Amino acid sequence: MAKNLPPLRLLSVFEAVLRTGGVRAAAQELNVTQPAISQALRQLEDHVGARLLDRRTRPAARTQAGEILEAAVVDGLGRIADAVEQIRGLEAAGHAVTIACSVGVATYWLMPRLARFSALQPHVAVNVMTTPQGAPRLTPSIDLAIRYGLGQWGDGLVELLFPERVAPVCSPAFLSRLMDEAGGDPIRLDRAPLIHVRAEDPTWLGWPAFLKQRGLPEPISPGRQFTNYVQATQAALDGQGVMLGWQSITGGLMREGRLVAATSDQVVPREGFYLVSAFGAGEREAARLLKDWLLGEG
Known part of the structure; x- marks a missing residue:
């Protein structure tokens, strides 16, 4: 199958010409000469065995074959770009951590502390997910969660963060x-x-x-x-x-x-705030650093 595929360079030139609206704009974007763009288009047409552009119009219109190839090229190059971003994200993920909590805890307890954490660990990117109340369950995209209650949850490692008054x-x-x-x-x-x-x-x-x-x-x-x-x-x-x-x-x-x-009255509830860590989160440096630091702050 690979033998029937044209070189990726030719497909990229074809996509650039269609997206920018012409040979001149594509040449400027790709930093090559206009004759080089025209030659690449001819090579691509020779490879597929059909005219891809009707050069009698200005700008050149797509032929039926050009429309078919355009749909495949746009989809294929888009998937390749997404894959490259995901691959790059594999490395970046080791330096990022996501924590979930209520908007109140995030605003008044977590955010002031994150400023100090970022100063100590500038290479760690912390993503904060908030809910109006409580905290969502841990998912593959959430490493840590701050929850209020008795600590009786089974979806992660539960540790007391701080009691309440x-x-x-x-x-x-x-x-x-x-x-x-x-x-x-x-x-x-x-x-x-x-x-x-x-x-x-x-x-x-x-x-x-x-x-x-x-x-x-x-x-x-x-x-x-x-x-x-x-x-x-x-x-x-x-x-x-x-x-x-x-x-x-x-x-x-x-x-x-x-x-x-307002008065001297106060109540110390049985419930407290707990840090819930996804199983295996401690194996990732970013999650482990934030977890240990928050437990120290609590």
Whole structure:
């Protein structure tokens, strides 16, 4: 079969002429003379035994044989280009790692740490995949995942990243407003505007469970509802209410003074944040470096 195939050089010239619209443009792109392009086209036509271009038109039109060969050449060269990229990617994959987590964890916990990791390991490319809540299951394209729960998953190696602590937080200005309204009395969460996150995960601690565990009354008003933690955090920063601050996510904002504790109440849930590593991920340098570094940061 290979004996019937024309040289790849001739096919590349043919493809360039069709794509650029003419011999002159193809010669400029390939950095050769126009006669060289014309000669290559004639050699290709001799090889296949048919006219490929109708040179009586300007620009030259494809003959029926030219249309047939064009479809095959475009598809074939495209597949070759894809294959070359995949082959190059085999080497690059050893220096890349993909980690999945919720958008809240990515924004407030992971990204600030990745800046430090990149400074230490500049040759490692880290790809971050986010979901509104939780983290997707590990797939062949995901090396690591940060998940909240009891650590009872079987799709990878599970290691505790950090425990959690949950407490009511708000902006300093909003806290001053609550204190003024309380007139010196302790702040009552059941009377404060609360910020809720609608969580699909039943283990995610929301206001009803938090208040029940602390023996506090249910809120009078429904408060504001958000679909993810980033939206809720921004609402708290804007002084729209009191949110449940997860130490891993709002801890940095509290250290910066942008959020403060609204009351002294807090809950330490049984669940924590875990790093789940795909089986065999530790054999790849990039995944192993990021995993070990994150466990150290936790």
